[in-house]
Amino acid sequence: MPHLISIERAGIPSVFIIFEDQDECWKEACKLNGIAPMRRIWGSRHVPGPEDVDSWIDDLMDALVRPLTEEEKNPPPWKVSNERILFEGTLQEAHEFYQQSEKIPALMNAPICKYTDGLPIVVPTEELVEKMLKGTSHKPDEIITYQKDRKLGDRIQQMGSSGKAGDPVHFMPMKRTATVEKIATIGVMAGCKPEHMPLLLAIAESGGGCGDGRGGGAYVVSGPYAKEIEMNFDTNVLGPGNPANRSIGRAAELMWRNLGGNIPNVTNCGVWGSGLHNCFPENDDALPPGWATLREEYDFKKDESCVVTIQMGFSIRNTEFMPGGYRELQKSGHGGIARRLGVKGIPGPHNWMEYFIDHLWADGEGGKTFLMLPEMARDLQIYGFKSKDAVYEWLYDKSFMPLKDYRTHQSPDVWTNGWKAPEPRSGKNWLELPEDYMVPAVADPYQNCIIVTGGGEEMSLWTGGRGRESAYGIDVWR
Amino acid sequence: MAEKDKIYKCLNPVGIQESVEQHPLSPRLDKLEGKNITLSIGAGGEQGILIPLRKMLPERYPQVNWNISFAAPHATKEGSIALTEEEAKTTDGLIRGVVW
Numbered sequence: 001m002p003h004l005i006s007i008e009r010a011g012i013p014s015v016f017i018i019f020e021d022q023d024e025c026w027k028e029a030c031k032l033n034g035i036a037p038m039r040r041i042w043g044s045r046h047v048p049g050p051e052d053v054d055s056w057i058d059d060l061m062d063a064l065v066r067p068l069t070e071e072e073k074n075p076p077p078w079k080v081s082n083e084r085i086l087f088e089g090t091l092q093e094a095h096e097f098y099q100q101s102e103k104i105p106a107l108m109n110a111p112i113c114k115y116t117d118g119l120p121i122v123v124p125t126e127e128l129v130e131k132m133l134k135g136t137s138h139k140p141d142e143i144i145t146y147q148k149d150r151k152l153g154d155r156i157q158q159m160g161s162s163g164k165a166g167d168p169v170h171f172m173p174m175k176r177t178a179t180v181e182k183i184a185t186i187g188v189m190a191g192c193k194p195e196h197m198p199l200l201l202a203i204a205e206s207g208g209g210c211g212d213g214r215g216g217g218a219y220v221v222s223g224p225y226a227k228e229i230e231m232n233f234d235t236n237v238l239g240p241g242n243p244a245n246r247s248i249g250r251a252a253e254l255m256w257r258n259l260g261g262n263i264p265n266v267t268n269c270g271v272w273g274s275g276l277h278n279c280f281p282e283n284d285d286a287l288p289p290g291w292a293t294l295r296e297e298y299d300f301k302k303d304e305s306c307v308v309t310i311q312m313g314f315s316i317r318n319t320e321f322m323p324g325g326y327r328e329l330q331k332s333g334h335g336g337i338a339r340r341l342g343v344k345g346i347p348g349p350h351n352w353m354e355y356f357i358d359h360l361w362a363d364g365e366g367g368k369t370f371l372m373l374p375e376m377a378r379d380l381q382i383y384g385f386k387s388k389d390a391v392y393e394w395l396y397d398k399s400f401m402p403l404k405d406y407r408t409h410q411s412p413d414v415w416t417n418g419w420k421a422p423e424p425r426s427g428k429n430w431l432e433l434p435e436d437y438m439v440p441a442v443a444d445p446y447q448n449c450i451i452v453t454g455g456g457e458e459m460s461l462w463t464g465g466r467g468r469e470s471a472y473g474i475d476v477w478r
Numbered sequence: 479m480a481e482k483d484k485i486y487k488c489l490n491p492v493g494i495q496e497s498v499e500q501h502p503l504s505p506r507l508d509k510l511e512g513k514n515i516t517l518s519i520g521a522g523g524e525q526g527i528l529i530p531l532r533k534m535l536p537e538r539y540p541q542v543n544w545n546i547s548f549a550a551p552h553a554t555k556e557g558s559i560a561l562t563e564e565e566a567k568t569t570d571g572l573i574r575g576v577v578w
């Protein structure tokens with residue numbers, strides 16, 4: 001968007017093709033970037049292309065010559081006040097104030113809370129926020145900045161979550177900034193405790209649950225800090241009940257609303273929204289011998305703590321092992337899994353990932369993040385994977401498929417720019433490669449990630465892969 | 479004063495938003511005849527719209543000097559570039575689609 005606006009501001013009249021449901025977000029993005037709403041026409045999501053284009057092609061051209069309106073010539077100023085004290089009154093009045101909502105026409109007039117996730121909050125009085133601030137040595141008026149360089153790429157930079165050490169973090173979609181006191185305020189609202197502050201600040205450094213504006217995912221704590229704040233490592237690790245797991249995850253969601261300014265269909269053109277932000281720990285004690293901790297994978301020391309952001313909420317899948325099925329495989333080679341793996345009657349441990357590997361990338365590419373129960377990790381280690389890296393490399397090797405099949409995937413249409421970009425490994429044009437050319441669905445083995453955590457019935461989950469720079473130190477925020 | 483009547487100062491959780499000066503749109507073209515207009519085709523998708531559009535524009539508006547360009551792949555900085563510096567020097571008007 002900044003580039004498109006620079007063209008218009010350079011004196012080149014422009015018109016854009018978007019979709020009707022994106023119109024409010026378009027106007028907000030223009031305002032945020034300092035220009036009157038740029039002209040656009042709406043394509044159809046349904047009408048066949050030629051008919052669709054025929055219906056608006058003349059409007060498209062007219063937008064380049066039709067004289068400007070008064071509002072396009074003189075857009076109203078956008079003045080924002082940033083008051084520290086938002087409300088004064090009794091606690092009862094404050095509860096009602098913070099719970100207020102506004103009806104959003106772009107959401108069929110559904111109300112959206114102005115400050116909360118829709119649920120009641122703890123009122124952030126000065127006294128409670130001051131108490132929360134005791135959980136960190138950082139000053140209340142300190143702006144949240146990157147504690148080290150975050151070079152996730154130029155495009156990511158304009159989408160948030162990237163900058164040099166000392167640069168302020170911009171919370172998306174509204175590109176706001178925040179102080180330590182704002183994070184403490186949100187921590188109070190979410191029900192957090194002062195000892196949660198270092199983690200809350202690390203989550204804020206990661207973008208605060210905002211992602212690129214469409215909401216983030218989950219937060220995995222790796223290191224001794226998880227025990228300090230008494231997180232749940234065991235059964236129900238993603239579920240409710242534990243104060244730390246749940247309130248910290250909720251704080252990330254409140255950051256998205258308050259720091260990012262998320263209003264669906266107004267500032268954020270997402271689709272489903274991101275489900276409840278979870279925060280849960282890696283279980284160090286349950287790692288099989290030779291398997292690195294998550295923080296070591298990101299070059300932290302073993303006695304340090306970090307939080308790793310993972311994409312979760314859009315696509316969690318599970319191993320679908322019915323009660324007993326996994327145990328039958330591993331104990332004695334019985335059942336359907338054993339039949340598929342060709343190990344009927346042979347006691348395990350067997351590589352249970354073989355059960356679903358053939359369709360792991362059937363409808364999408366990229367690395368996978370596995371939330372793996374300790375017992376299932378241990379079985380893989382005994383089977384022969386002496387490190388996590390060995391699993392990652394096995395997954396990478398298994399992800400190769402013939403180009404003929406890869407061409408039936410959807411997302412490469414976009415990122416290969418209609419197959420016109422060079423294929424990364426050969427450097428040749430995609431369309432020049434033979435149909436049996438083998439393409440990996442995962443660009444890099446280390447886009448895969450294993451998090452050993454949880455407990456209970458033998459079932460693992462998987463979701464989208466990880467980024468190279470998705471770990472944020474907690475200790476620097478103590 | 480009863481506890482329930484105590485007045486509290488409550489803090490603002492909303493992030494710090496900078497005010498942004500708002501600029502007008504650029505003046506429109508006085509006519510289409512003889513103008514250099516770039517159709518910048520966004521990376522990858524929406525070919526259902528963009529294939530007929532790039533065919534129909536020159537057919538329906540032959541008086542325009544058309545420059546049809548294709549963006550670099552999606553999710554790259556280049557993919558968000560609608561006009562190169564060179565194109566900007568000679569372009570009178572821009573159509574960009576589809577913008578997600």
